[in-house]
Amino acid sequence: MITELCHSDRLDESYTVLVDMKNRGTxxxxxxxxxxxxxxxxxxxxxxxxxLMRDMRLHTYMPWIKHYTxxxxxxxxxxxxxxGLNLLNEMV
Numbered sequence: 516m517i518t519e520l521c522h523s524d525r526l527d528e529s530y531t532v533l534v535d536m537k538n539r540g541t542x543x544x545x546x547x548x549x550x551x552x553x554x555x556x557x558x559x560x561x562x563x564x565x566x567l568m569r570d571m572r573l574h575t576y577m578p579w580i581k582h583y584t585x586x587x588x589x590x591x592x593x594x595x596x597x598x599g600l601n602l603l604n605e606m607v
Contacts, residue, residue, distance in 0.1 A: 517533060517543075517547055517550055518550040521551055521553070522554070524558075526558055529554065530551065533551055542574065543574075548567060548570070548571045548576050548578075549576075549578060549582060552567045552586075553581070553582045555567060556582050559593075561593055561595075564582075568586070580606075583606055586602065587602050587603055590602060
């Protein structure tokens, strides 16, 4: 459901579903996190994407490399060079 909402450019709704899942005690899967992270990165929603990455790490999930790359690019485009470099260092 989250993936389809993302692909339909309904990012806010997909994020709401994710929050509702967590509030009801359901842990999102690795795939769920990566799906929504990819859509947030593609839409250049840097703050939400970084928050999702922090949540993923709490579950020991790693983002797919294509999402890391997209997010780093978006961070640099927003002029946050140090944040982008820090994220690159985390990848290594």
